[in-house]
Amino acid sequence: MATLQFELVAPERILFSGDVEAVMLPGTEGDMTVLPGHAPVMAMLKTGFVQITDHENKGRRVLIRGGFAEINQQTVTVLAERATPVEEVTPQTIDQEINELELHRDASSDFKVREAADAAIAQLEEAKQALKF
Amino acid sequence: MPSLKDLRNRIASVKATQKITKAMQMVAAAKLRRAQQAAEAARPFAERMSKVMANLGAGITIGPESPRLLAGTGADKTHLLIVATAERGLCGAFNSSISRLARDHAQRLMAEGKTVKILCVGKKGYDILRRQFGQQIIELVDLRSVKQVGFTEAEMIASKVLALFEAGEFDVATLFYSRFKSVISQVPTAQQIVPAELGTSTADLDANEAIYEYEPDENEILANLLPRNVAVQILRALLENAASEQGARMSAMDNATRNAGDMIKKQTQIYNRSRQAMITKELIEIISGAEAL
Numbered sequence: 295m296a297t298l299q300f301e302l303v304a305p306e307r308i309l310f311s312g313d314v315e316a317v318m319l320p321g322t323e324g325d326m327t328v329l330p331g332h333a334p335v336m337a338m339l340k341t342g343f344v345q346i347t348d349h350e351n352k353g354r355r356v357l358i359r360g361g362f363a364e365i366n367q368q369t370v371t372v373l374a375e376r377a378t379p380v381e382e383v384t385p386q387t388i389d390q391e392i393n394e395l396e397l398h399r400d401a402s403s404d405f406k407v408r409e410a411a412d413a414a415i416a417q418l419e420e421a422k423q424a425l426k427f
Numbered sequence: 428m429p430s431l432k433d434l435r436n437r438i439a440s441v442k443a444t445q446k447i448t449k450a451m452q453m454v455a456a457a458k459l460r461r462a463q464q465a466a467e468a469a470r471p472f473a474e475r476m477s478k479v480m481a482n483l484g485a486g487i488t489i490g491p492e493s494p495r496l497l498a499g500t501g502a503d504k505t506h507l508l509i510v511a512t513a514e515r516g517l518c519g520a521f522n523s524s525i526s527r528l529a530r531d532h533a534q535r536l537m538a539e540g541k542t543v544k545i546l547c548v549g550k551k552g553y554d555i556l557r558r559q560f561g562q563q564i565i566e567l568v569d570l571r572s573v574k575q576v577g578f579t580e581a582e583m584i585a586s587k588v589l590a591l592f593e594a595g596e597f598d599v600a601t602l603f604y605s606r607f608k609s610v611i612s613q614v615p616t617a618q619q620i621v622p623a624e625l626g627t628s629t630a631d632l633d634a635n636e637a638i639y640e641y642e643p644d645e646n647e648i649l650a651n652l653l654p655r656n657v658a659v660q661i662l663r664a665l666l667e668n669a670a671s672e673q674g675a676r677m678s679a680m681d682n683a684t685r686n687a688g689d690m691i692k693k694q695t696q697i698y699n700r701s702r703q704a705m706i707t708k709e710l711i712e713i714i715s716g717a718e719a720l
Contacts, residue, residue: 303475305578305662307468323642336483337642338651362652364479371475375655376578 296330299369302344302356304377309356310346317370318345319363320417328370335365341417343380343424344372355380357421359391359414380425388422431705434698438691445687451517452680459610459673465575466607466666473663476656480623482639483649494646496653499622500598505542507597507621508533509588511604511664512552513672514571519679521605521613521672522551528615529603533560544597548584548665565591576669581662588661589654592621604664605671611678613671620660623653 297313318327320342339361346354361374378387392415399411429437484497510529512522529552533543545560547553548568556564566587573580591597600621605613641648 301471301475303472305469305472305581305659306465308471321642333640334638335640335642336479336648338648362479362648362655364475364482371479373472373475373479 297349298328298330298332298367300346300372301370302346302358302372302374302377304374309374309377309379310354312348314346314348315351316347317372318343318347319370319372320344320358321363328365331367332365332370334367335363337363337365339363339372339374341414341421343421344374344377357383383421383425385422388418392418431698431702434694434701438694438698441687441690441694445684445691448680448683448687452677452684455518455673455677455680459670459677461575462666462670462673463607466663466670469663469666473659476652476659480652480656483645483652494650494653496592496621496657497623497649500595502598503541505544505597505599506536507544507546507588507591507600509546509548509584509600509602509620509661510552510556511602511668512547512549512555513668514550514569515672516551517679518672518676519682521675521679522549523555524613524615525603525605526552526555528617530556530559532601532603532617533563546584546588546591549668570665576662576665578658578662581665582658584661584665585654585658588621588657597621602660602664604668605675607667607670607674610674613675618660618664620657623656 297315298317300310300312300314300317301308302310316327316329318325319337320340322338322340325342326337339358341359342357344356344358346356348354356374357378357380358372358374359376361372361377363373364371395411395415395418399408399415402408402411508529510525512525516522529545533545536543543560543563545556545564546566546568547556547564549570550567553564553567568584568587570576570580588600592600599619602618602620604616604618606616608614
């Protein structure tokens with residue numbers, strides 16, 4: 295089966311680089327799965343899981359907080375602002391982040407900022423549910 | 428002529444200094460490795476970022492509706508200089524060469540009749556610039572308590588810069604830092620971050636100039652990406668700076684250790700000579716005393 299080259303880059307390190315069969319990205323306008331031969335797209339990403347499907351159908355999930363994806367026919371590059379492999383995510387870290395976001399939201403009077411923070415909090419809660427903490 | 432005891436004391440103190448510089452060199456070498464890894468690990472992100480930005484930039488024309496972070500405010504009156512230096516000294520010319528570059532830049536701008544504002548990151552640069560530009564410095568960002576600079580710090584500085592920009596406090600922002608070339612060579616660099624300079628060189632553009640679909644539309648993506656780009660550029664500068672600082676300190680301390688070694692050798696020689704001279708003198712005294720009898 296055809297593969298595409300996938301790279302997940304965080305500011306401080308490269309989290310994943312290699313051939314994959316498919317990746318699922320949490321786009322701001324909805325989740326999408328990218329298969330080889332996808333039309334070129336640039337998309338913003340929201341908080342959520344990037345789901346990587348390797349060769350032998352082995353899944354791998356990475357939690358990202360916002361980012362950007364550049365999709366070409368053969369390559370997909372995700373620039374994630376903050377990314378943590380699922381194995382490294384703990385309920386405490388998520389709770390801490392929700393806390394931070396809440397503080398951030400309460401400190402700001404800008405409607406847009408509040409809305410964005412609310413959405414991010416909801417997504418983190420969802421992520422927590424998904425991980426069954 | 429110093430007495431033997433003085434000489435002994437001097438040698439002992441130089442030896443103690445040498446031990447300190449040697450230790451500092453080794454610490455710097457250990458830290459350098461980590462800092463260098465961090466700087467190298469951050470490079471791909473910054474590179475991809477500028478590639479994406481270049482791709483985006485190639486697709487749009489700069490008009491009045493473009494985000495101001497890209498198009499600029501249309502004026503060129505007030506300049507913000509972000510001077511990133513170290514928190515500690517004893518690293519050779521590292522701090523002073525960044526400060527000198529910033530100072531020259533500031534003087535040139537002021538001679539042209541422009542307003543200059545300075546944001547210092549790191550205490551050392553602040554100390555150097557304070558004397559001359561006390562009026563212009565608007566803030567000092569202290570990173571002394573931060574062990575390993577990361578995205579959090581960069582984001583914090585970026586949000587300050589962006590808030591200033593939103594408030595119309597400046598038109599152009601330039602970032603001063605030291606690019607890490609190798610252990611013995613660090614290049615002080617000035618880089619304009621606002622308005623963003625898109626790499627328009629063909630090397631940055633993708634070979635297969637695909638027509639992208641945008642989700643959401645281009646302008647929204649740009650508006651989202653530009654502030655991030657500022658943070659990423661600052662992060663890169665901070666990490667390069669951290670590596671440069673350790674490199675500069677390592678070579679400065681290596682030099683200091685070597686100089687101390689030379690000094691010890693010289694002093695020991697003087698010590699031995701005067702000791703021998705003293706013995707000879709005593710012998711002469713004894714012999715002439717015996718002869719006189």
